[in-house]
């Protein structure tokens with residue numbers, strides 16, 4: 546059967562499946578995220594959230610189904626080519642470079658905009674310098690946006706977890722994405738840090754027009770800032786819709802929100 550993308554969708558997945566050997570990590574996932582949405586992806590540990598993101602971003606291409614970005618079929622596309630289509634992501638585990646300053650870590654996020662060439666290197670002052678000035682301008686703008694001015698020159702390893710996660714968000718934002726994927730950006734944070742991060746995610750959408758896919762276990766945040774959410778369990782979709790409807794869905798309550806499920810705070 547031929548599947549075609551919905552025009553308003555930034556991201557669309559049709560029947561996506563990814564297996565690892567005999568393990569079906571995600572199966573039959575249909576997903577549509579519209580422009581300007583903050584879309585939450587929830588589910589117990591091991592339910593397939595990161596695998597779905599890895600399928601979208603090209604790290605683990607799906608074995609079945611199609612993935613469309615802005616109407617273009619990106620199924621199986623290499624990660625660097627997906628990144629060039631203005632998709633940025635943060636990772637579940639912190640991926641910052643210790644020994645480097647906050648500013649230098651953030652500057653690394655500009656790599657998708659680097660256009661290295663021998664002529665630009667040789668003729669740096671004429672050709673390369675304007676590019677570098679632009680990279681620094683964007684970084685300074687994002688540092689101000691995320692209120693990181695006070696720590697911009699600090700070594701990244703000296704920061705609290707809340708600030709480290711904010712540096713990761715900054716590194717993703719300097720790539721100037723139109724679609725941002727955040728994998729547990731609030732993990733390990735205290736209440737105040739969570740509230741700051743939630744505010745920054747809302748501002749990224751409201752002020753910068755970025756569409757967001759948010760994986761998060763903190764259900765207070767998910768229900769507070771997401772327009773719609775999807776719940777996975779054992780790789781299958783068990784509910785999609787408005788947050789209030791999905792959290793009231795008996796399958797979701799049983800799989801994820803009921804007693805004894807450690808992460809559904």
Ligand SMILES: Nc1ncnc2c1ncn2[C@@H]1O[C@H](COP(=O)(O)OP(=O)(O)OP(=O)(O)O)[C@@H](O)[C@H]1O
Pocket residue numbers: 565568569570588589590591592593594595596597637
């Ligand atoms: N590279 C891999 N090789 C083998 N199995 C994998 C791989 N990546 C994920 N899996 C398996 O796929 C299933 C889904 O894992 P995944 O990390 O996507 O879940 P998750 O919902 O993101 O979990 P968590 O909330 O703990 O991050 C798990 O059973 C996991 O062990």
